[in-house]
Amino acid sequence: MKSSPAIQAAIDLTAGAAGGTACVLTGQPFDTLKVKMQTFPDLYRGLTDCCLKTYSQVGFRGFYKGTSPALIANIAARTRSSS
Numbered sequence: 001m002k003s004s005p006a007i008q009a010a011i012d013l014t015a016g017a018a019g020g021t022a023c024v025l026t027g028q029p030f031d032t033l034k035v036k037m038q039t040f041p042d043l044y045r046g047l048t049d050c051c052l053k054t055y056s057q058v059g060f061r062g063f064y065k066g067t068s069p070a071l072i073a074n075i076a077a078r079t080r081s082s083s
Contacts, residue, residue, distance in 0.1 A: 020075035028070060029063035 003011075033050050036043075044050040054062050 016078035017075050020078040021071060024067060024071045024074050025064075028067050031070075032063050032065060 033047060033054065036054065037047070037050050044053065058065075
């Protein structure tokens with residue numbers, strides 16, 4: 001059975017959005033830690049130290065700062081490439 005182009009486009013959009021969201025939400029904490037360690041190399045002794053200090057200073061939400069722009073860009077890229 002062949003689906004209509006509109007249904008296929010909706011499926012592709014949903015799949016791209018779900019994939020982009022999953023990638024960003026799983027990778028964002030690591031990206032946050034990487035950027036902090038690159039920006040302030042003398043402030044942290046390593047990944048664990050950076051993780052503990054970040055959590056103690058700003059809590060769990062601190063690992064997801066800047067998620068919105070990354071989420072929008074990743075979803076847009078994934079939905080555009082699936083077309």
